[in-house]
Amino acid sequence: MPVDQHSDPFEERLSTALHEAGGAFDRPGGALAAAGQARGHRMRLRRRAAVAGGVAGLALVGVGGTLLVPRGGAPAPNPSSVAASGSTSAKPAVYSADDVFRTLKKLLPKGKLTKTEARGTDEELPPLALGVFDDGKGEGAVSVGLDRVRTDTPGKFDPVTAVMPCSDGGQSGFDSCRTDVLPDGSAVTVYQGYEYPDRREDTKAWGADLVTPAGQHVSVMEWNAAAEKGKPVTRPEPPLSTARLRTLAAASEWRRIVDAMPREQQKPSAAASASARPAEMAGWLILRKLSLLLPSSLKRVSYGSQETGYGYMVVDDGKGRSLVQVNVQPGMSDVADELFGDGSETLADGTRVAVRQGPGEKGGAGVVMWTVDTLRKDGLRIVVSAFNAAEQNKAATRAEPALTIAQLRTIALSPRWRSDHD
Template sequence: MPADQQTDPFEDRLSAALHQVGGAFDSPRTELAAAGARRGRRLQLQRRTAIVGSAAGLALVGVGGALLVPRDGAPAPQPTSVAASRTATPEPAKTYSGDDVVRTLQKLLPQGKFTKTEARGTGEDLPPLAVGVFDDGKGEGSISLGLERVTSSGTDIDPSAEVMPCPESSQSGYDSCTTESLSDGSAITVYQGYEYPDHRVETKAWGADLVTPDGHHVSLLEWNSPAEKDKPITRTDPPLSPRQLKTLASAAQWRKIIDAMPEEKAPAAAWSTPTRPGEMSGTAILRKLKLLLPKGVSVVSSGSQETEYGYFVVDDGKGHSLVQINVQPGMSDVAGSYGSDAETLADGTRVAVRKEPGEKGGAGVVRWTADTLRKDGLRVVVSAFNTGDQNKDATREEPALTLSQLRRIALSPQWLSDTTTP
C-alpha cells in the first residue's frame, strides 16, 4: 500500500486479499486499490479482481455437483497396481482452463446469461479466476470469482484467522457484514457495501470470502452495474443475495480446481507473517506506536494488517482522532516523489510534513502527515485525522497529534529494529 494513500484497516485486508487472488485488474474500489498496491507490486498479483479483492450463486438446491471437465477432456487418472506403477508412464496432472472455470461458474449461477470478460485456469502464472457480466432478466451486474490456495508456515490453517475480517463499527460504512464458521470447519465472511464509501455514486459492491481448513480460498464480488466503475447502475441490488453468495462460495467444485493448482504457484496468504527483510508485523507496529504516543492521549480502539500497517483511534479529551501508520522497507524507489520542500537530515533521511484535506468524503476532515524515508529504503508514514472515522464528518477542529509529534514518531529509532524498547 503506498504510504501516502492510506485506508481503514478493513479495506487494507480486503484489498490485500483482492490483490492476492486476482491478477491483472483494478481492485473494486479506488480506496482498495490504494490499500493493496503494495501487495500487488510485491507478489505481482491482482490489480482488479472484483473478488473478495484491485474482491455469484443462487441458493443452489439441486444444483451442486456440476461436473468439471479437465483440459482437453482428459479422463481422470485411474488407480493402478504397485507393480504397474513402477513401469507405467505417470498420468499427467489434471488442469483446468479458464473456460473450465467459467463453465463451472455458469452451471452454479441461477438462470440467466453470463458473458465472460476475463478468465484464467490452473496452468497459468496467476491464480484462477472468472470475471464477467451476469443478467438474470432484472438487469446486468458484474460478477467476479477468484480462487487461490492459502499457505501456512505451520501444519494447520486456521480459517477464522485467514478469512476476510469484518470491519470494526467505527471504521465501517458497510450495510452488513458477518463472519461465521461452517460445519466443515471453513470460515466465511459475507458483506454488503458500496463501491465508494462516501456514496458519491450509489454503486453497491457485495461479496463473500471463504477459507477452508485445507487452505482453499474462494473470493467473490458483485455489483449492481455491468462494471464496478464508470458504468450506469442497472438494478437496485447486485444479482445475488448474501445467502446466494455464501452458497456459491461454499461449492465443492472450487476446491477441486484449487487442488489442481501447482504448489509452487500458490502465493502466500495475503496477511501472512513477515517475509521480507525489515518487514514488521502489525502487532509489533502497534506496540511501538503506543510507546510513542504523547502523554494525555488514550487509545479507544486499534487494528492492523498482519504486516506493515496499523492504526489507533485515540482521544485526548477533545474527541476521537484516527492515527494511521505505515512501516515499509524497500521503498527507495519512491525517493523521487519527495518534493523540493522536503527536508534532508544529516543521515540522509528525507522528511516531508503536510496538512491536507481528507479523501474519504467526510465533511471538514483534514489529515496531517509526517512522511519519512531513510537511506536504506525504510519508509515510515504517520497520519492523524480530526475524526475517528475518515469516512464520516470531522468531530474536532484538529487531529489529536501535532505535526511535530507525528514527525517525532516517524523518525523514532524504534522502527529500526524488530524489538520493542520503552
C-alpha cells in the same frame, strides 16, 4: 513520547481480540505470512500508487478488490491437458478459462450469465471468472477468484488469520461484515458495502472471502450494476443474498481448481531470496505497535487494518475523535527521490523525513490531514497521518488532529517498526 505500559480497557480488548483470532495478537487477516504471491502483487500495486499519488494512494479504503486477488476454476478438467502416460508422476489437471467460467455458471441460481473475462490455471495471472448475471431483476456483475495461501508458517495454520478481516469501527464502509468458522474449519467473511466509501454513487459491492485449512482461497464479489465501475446501477441490490454468497464461496468445485494450480517454489534459492522484496508487516502487528506508541492520555475508540501494510485507530483526547493511520512499506529505496523532494530532511542515520499538512483527500468538509513520511536506509517506509475527524469522508469534528506533528514524528521514527515483534 514514552511508551506507556498503561492499563486501558481498549488496549485489553484489542489484545484479547488479537489473541482469540489465532495466536499472539492475531486478528482476522493478520498473519498473512500466508499470503504468497497475492501479497507481492498487492505490494507492487500499492508501491506504484504511492509513487503516483503520494500519501493519497496509500491506505486502501473501500471494498472493490482491495483484498480479493482472484484465482479461479471448476468443472471437469480439460482431458487434453492431463498427461496421458498413466504414470503416477503425470502432470496435474489443468482447468481452462472456459472451465472456470462454466463452473461459475453452474453454481449460480437460475438466470443468464454473460462472460466478461476468465482465466484458467495454466495462465500467468491467477484464475478468474467474471460475468454479468441477470436473474430477471436486473444485471449485476459477479466475479470469483481463486488462489492459495501458504500454510507452512511457524505454528499451526489458522484460516481465521488469513481470511479478509472485518474492521472494528466505522472505517470499513461496510453495512455489515461477519467472519465465521465453518464445520470443516474454513473461515469465511461475508460483507455488504459500497464500491465508493463516500457513497458518491449507489453502486453496492458485496462479497464473501473464504480460506480453508488447506490454504485454498476463494474470493467472490458482486455488484448491483453491470460492472464494478463506470456502469449505472441496474437494481437496488446485487443479485446474490449473503447466504448465497457464502454457499458459492464454499463450493467444493473451487477447491479442486485451487488444487490444480501450480505450486510455488517453497524454498527459493539463496540468489532468489537475496533479491526478493521483504515481506510486508501484518495488519494486526501494525495495530499492536501503534497502540503501544500512542500517548496513554488518548482514549482508543475503534481500530481496523488490512491484512498487511496498513492499520488505523480512532482516538479521542476529550476534544473530539481523531483518525490516526499508519502505512508500513518495505523495499521502497528505489523510489526515494520521487517520494522525498524539496523540503524533506535527512537524519544522521540516513533516514529521510517529510512533513505534510493540508486538506484531507477524501472529501470530508473541513478535514485536515497531518502526515510524517519516513524512509529508512534499508528501504522501510513508515507513513503516519492524523486527521481532525473520525472518518476522512465526513465532516471535521475538531479544529486539529489529536496528535501534533512532533508526536507523529516520534511514532514514525520509533525503532519498534524495525522489529517483527512488539
